[in-house]
Amino acid sequence: MDPARRLGPAQIDVVAQLAVSTVLLGGIYALIAVGLTLIFGIMRVVNFAHGEFLMLGMYLAFFAFTLEGLDPYVVLLISIPIFYGVGWLAYVLIMRGVIHASHNVQIFTTVGLSTALQNVALVLWTGDFRVIRPWHSSVVLRVAGTAFNLSQVVAWAVAVALTIALFAFMKWTHTGRVMRATAQDRDAATLMGIDTDRVYRLTFAIGIACVGAAGVLVSPLYAVYPQAGLQFVTLAYVVVVLGGLGDMAGAMAGSLIVAAVEVAGSYVFGAAWKEVFYFLLFIGVLVFRPAGLFGQRGAETLGA
Amino acid sequence: MTRLAPDRWTAVALFAAAAATPLVTRDTFMLDSVILILLWGSLSAGWNVAGGYAGQVSLGHAAFFGIGAYAAALMSARHLNPWLGLAIGVGLSIGAGGLIGYLSNRLKGPYFALSTIAFAEVLKIVASRWRGFTAGSEGVPVPFRPGFATLGLGHVAWLYLILVLALVCYALQMYLERSRVGYQLAGVREDEDAAEALGIATRRRKVQAVVLSAALTSMGGSLWAQYVGFVDPSHVFSIDLSVRFALNSIIGGIGTALGPFLGSLLITSLETYLRATFSGIQAGFTGIYLIIYGVVLILIVRFAPEGVTGIAARWRTRRDRAHA
C-alpha cells in the first residue's frame, strides 16, 4: 500500500474505483442473496443447492449465446420463467417432502441435490471452463476517474431492478403479505387459513428464479463450469446471516457490506483470500450478532 | 437405541472377510479395494462420532482429514518420521476440533454446518497459497521409504494396519453406544435442554465428541497420505470429501457402529465397479456415480433415515412378527 497517507487525487481515484466496484458487486450479490433469504426466512430451509441453480443459469446463458447467438440480457427474460418452473418442480418433487423434517434431513436433502446437480453438469458438459464474451463485456465506461465494464453495469442495474421489484411485491401485494406472515409464524398462518404449501411452492420458485436470473446476468463476468456456484454460495450465506434471515432489506444492505469487504480485502491482500474474509465475517456475525446486523429475530431460533 | 446382535455379527463377518482377503488373493486391485473400504469406513466412523452420536452434523470434516494428511506428508517429504506426523496431525486436529466444538455450542444445525464448510474452505486456501510451507497448490508428493517406521508398506501390511484402525473406530463407536458417556450423548443429541436438566454438561460433551471425531479423522488422513503417496490441497480439503464421510454413515446407518462401514462397503464397491466398467470415459463416468450418490442421499434421508441398518432392522422385525 502507498505509504503516503495524504489523500491526494490518486488515492481518491482508488477509493472511488473501489466504491464503484463495491456497488456493482453488491447489486449482484443482493439478487443471489435475496432468493436465499426468502427461502431461508419463509421455509426455514437452508438450501445448500442454491449455488447450483446459479450455475445452471450460467450454462443456460452460455448455450443460448454459443448456439443461438442470443445475448444474455435477452436470455434473462426467458430465464426468469424457466427457473421459476425449475424451482416449482424442485419444490414439488423434493422439498415438499422434507419441509417438516428435522434440520439434518433438510441439510442432506439439499446437499444431495447440490451433488447431483453439479455432477449432472459435469457429465453433460464436462468440467471445462467456458467463457462467453458478448459485445458489452469489452466496453469500458469511464466516469470521473473510475472505470467499469458495461456488462457489470447492466448486470447491476437489472439485479437491482429485480430485487426492488421483489421487495415491492413482498411488501405491498396481498400474496407478499401472506408469505411474510408465514415466515413469522407457520402455525398461526395455517390457522388463519393460509395454504402454507402454496406459499412454500411460491417461495422456492421465486427464490430459484432469482438465482437463476443472477446466473444469466453474471455469465459474461465469470467462468462457467460445474462448480461455479460454490464461490457464490458461501458469500450468499454470509449476506443472509449479516442481514438477518428473511429480511430482504437486510440482504440488500448485507450485500453491500460483503462486497465492500471483498473489494477492499482483495485490493489489500489479493483476490485469493476472499474466502478467508467471508469466513471471518461469517463467524464474527454468528458469534457476536447472530440475529444479523439489523437485529431481526430468527437466526438463533432456527427451529421454530 | 437399537443395539441389535445381528449388526454385530455382520460387523464380525465384514472384518473377518477383510482380514482373510490376503489369504485368498494377492491381487493388488482386490487388496486396494479392501483397504479403501476399511479406510473410508474408519473416516466415516470418525465423522459419525460427532454427526451421528452427538448430533453435530459437520460438512467440513475434510479440514481434519487434510490436517492429518499434510502433517504426515510434510514430515515424510522432509525424511522425518510420518508417525510423528500423525501425532502432530492429531494434536493440531484436536485444537481445530476444539474450535469447531466451541462453534457447535454457539450455532445451531444448518448454521453450524455452514461454518464447518467455511472452515475447511479456509484451510484449503491457506494450504494452496502457502508455497513456502505446503508447496502450494502443486501438492506434496510422499516419498516411499520401505519400513514400518516410515510407513512404507506393501499392500498386505497396509491392509492389516488399516484394519486395526477400523477396529479401533468400531470399538470406540460401540463404547459410545453402551457407556454412560454414550447415553448422555444420546440425550444431548435428542434434546439439549432436557439433557442439561438431567445433569449432563451438554456443552462439554459436544466439544468432547467433536474433538474425538477430529482426532480419528486426522489419523485416517495421515495414513491415507502415506498410502496414496500424494497430498493435494484441493482434494484433501474438499467439500466432496466431507460430504462423502457423512454420506457413508447416513446410507449405512447414522449413529450406529456398523453404519459407516456398511455404507463405505456399499458405496466404495459401487464406485470401484463403475470405475472398472467405464474406464475409458474419464470425467463422464466420475459424474455418474456422484449423481447416484446425490439422489440416493435425498431418498435415504427422506424415506429411510436410519439407513441400511435401519431398513434391515425393520425387515427383521416384520419377519419376526410374521413368524410369531
Place this chain on the structure above:
Amino acid sequence: MLTLESVTKRFGGLTAVRGVSLEVRRGDLLGIIGPNGAGKTTLFNVIAGYYRPEEGRVVFEGRDVTGLPAHAISRLGLTRTFQIVKPFGNLCVADNVMIGALTRLQRVRDARVEAERVIALCGLGPHAPARARALPVGLRKRLEVARALATRPRLLLLDEVMAGLNPSELAGIIDLVRRVHAEGVTLIVIEHVMAAMMRLAQRIVMLHHGEKIAEGTPAEIAHDRRVIDAYLGDEFNLAEA
C-alpha cells in the same frame, strides 16, 4: 432447603420476575399459582440455572447456586421438569429414564436397575420398551416425572405436569405426586388445575406480573382478596376448591 432472596429477572425492558423471595423447607410441598405470564416458569428457570437473575440470590441447601449452569445444579440434587415436555423422542422409555439415573450413578448396570424401579413407581412398566415419541401426552408427562425422579433429586420442580390431562390421567398424576412426596422428595409445583393444587399443597404462593402477591395455606389463599382480584375474569372458580 431452598431460599430465594429477592430474585429479579429482566429480559430487555420486560421484568418477568420482580423481587421474589421464597423459602422452602425439607419435606414441603409448595404450590405456585398465577395467571399466564405471571413469571412462574421464569422463576423455575432461574432456580434451576437456565437463567441468571439480574438481582437476588438462590440458595440451595446452604449453598449459593445463583448463576450456576443448569447441569451443575441438577447434580446437586435439584431437578426440574418442563412445562412442554421434552422426552428423548427417538429413545425408548427405559433409556429415557436411564439417562436420568446416570446423573448420579456411574455404572450403566446400576442405572438400569434404578430406572426399572422408577418406571415401576410411576406406573410406566408396560410402556418401557416403547419409543418416547410414540407416547400419548398423559404418559409423556409421567415419563417426564419419572426421568426427573431417576436423578434422585432432593428438590423437584414440577412445571404444570397436570396440564392437558383427562380426569383419569389427572387422578393418576396426583397420586404419583403424593407418592413421590411420601418418598421424601421436597416439591415445588406450578399448576393451573386449582382443585388439584388445593388438595396437594401445604402452602401456596401466588405470582402476578412477576411479583409474589400472596402466600399461605390453601384455605388462606382461597379467601385472599388479592388472589381473587387477580383471577377475576379468569375461568377459574376458586369456590370449587
